[in-house]
Amino acid sequence: MEPIMALIVGCLYAAAIYMMLRRSIVKLVIGLMLLSNAANLLIFTSAGMQRGAPPLIPEGALRPEGIVADPLPQALILTAIVIAFGVLAFAVVLIHRAYNIIHTDNLDQMKDTDT
């Protein structure tokens, strides 16, 4: 399973970087979305994938019985998804406002503040 996941993660990163290098700000935001998804899947994969029971501790015991899944990566990913969702919502509104004000979606024409 890990090699397939690694490939998927690699493809997502590649797609994200390709999209971010395009000139359109819409594609830029799509690239950012893919990038955050790639990072989430990377956490999922690198933390070790195993089939395990839910990590529930029986009453009176100090540790769960048998092989259990590591709940921490899932908590990390959940947090990261929520954060990425909020930030992307902001980014979408930002490019909409930027388009209304600058009247272009071409990043090459947004150079006034660079030089």
Place this chain on the structure above:
Amino acid sequence: MRPEVALPILVPLLTGALSLLAWRSNIMQRILSITGSAALLICSIWLLISVHQEGHVVMQMGGWAAPWGITLVADMLSAIMVLLTGMMALAIAIYSLGSATPSHEKFGYYPLMHLLLAGVAGSFLTGDIFNLYVWFEVMLIASFALLILGGERAQMEGAVKYVTLNLVSSAIFLSAIGLLYGLVGSLNMADIAVKLNQTEHSGLVDVIAVMFMVAFGIKAAAFPLFFWLPASYHTGPVAVSALFAGLLTKVGVYALFRVFTLIFNQSPDFTHEILLWGAALTMITGVLGAAAHFEFRRILSFHIVSQIGYMLLGLALYTPLALLGGVFYITHHIIVKTNLFLISGIVHRLHGTYDLKRLGGLYRSHPGLSLLFLIPALSLAGLPPLSGFFAKFVVIRAGLEAGAWVVTGVALVVGLLTLYSMIKIWAEAFWKAVPEGVQPQPPQGVGGEAGLALMYLPIILLAGCTLFIGLNGQPIYLMAETAASQLMNPQGYIQAVLGGVGP
């Protein structure tokens, strides 16, 4: 329970939440803003005193023991940074009374500012690497919204770059956390440091180290990842620019200091060598960029980049004296740079422009302001007896002792070019006469004379701090020395977090 570690985060969070409740009342928000910032300053002084007495102050959140729960931990470096956050918060809060327009206030200027401060303080105090990511995001989302308050064209352009680069940096940071967790199975920074020393040192550790370096390097605006900063910092409202200039990039620098002294200290030949040359190039590009510009806030923005180089130099040399210099430099730089941005706001208020070619005659009309500009400007360039001289002196002395001749030479030349930039602003904005054909604009801004006085007050206080550090630097030097020795010997930090010194 050690409330003083949690309070610098809770106070601005609470202030932000309360000012959201008072959304319709600008006056209530102003009162809350001043009270909240003053409370933050008091809490940060309390924290500094505690840290000074005990070395490390640790609090386990929710009573969960160290490697499992989230730990808040303050060592001397964190305490100094939090104290500076408190000082800048109060300065900006007072300044904002005179500079924030009603339209900014109506769109949540004060709540956002305090949420930003909560993010900054959280980043300084957390002992958990994922928690650090969360505080970074809290800080970022507030800074995004603050940067585009007003919604002008330049702000939109700047914000697109700022948002993109910072989100890329967050994604790299998150990926690095994932890989690190896969390697050691822990998120507590002290625990990671212990476990990383026990695992076999493989190439993956260096890869992760460089990923952290890139992620924090973008946030700190280090070469070659700095270009979002001069493209965006000069576009926002001036008080926001000042807050960003003082605190935000320094959060990146702080994270580099923390991670590359505590966690990735195994192969300094590799990681710190990259940092060393990155620092040299950061200094050069920043100062050359500033030399080419004729816009007040853009020059200052480029100088943030060049000064980041000195701080990184302190980290990269990785000797006790160099780290001391780095910490001293951060202290000096936050105060001075915020102050310069605040002064640019007053200049804009008086003449209606930031363009040096359209400014002039300020020395004749406002000699007091000119003097107030000279103190931080000359301090930035490193002239004795101001704070910048001692900061540069310690860093360069450390460079000479470590035998890094080229980089030390670069640091000296960059200091000279900094002086050139500051003299350029002095000559253009203050010394020369008002250029012909430029109509003097009536003073703008809110609050009239009282508003202007409120803008002067933090500038005078911060200039006083610069003079104080310059003339009486011993206490700051001693604090930086403690911070540096704690950074060089992370055992104390690890023991304080993991050693069961719980609530």
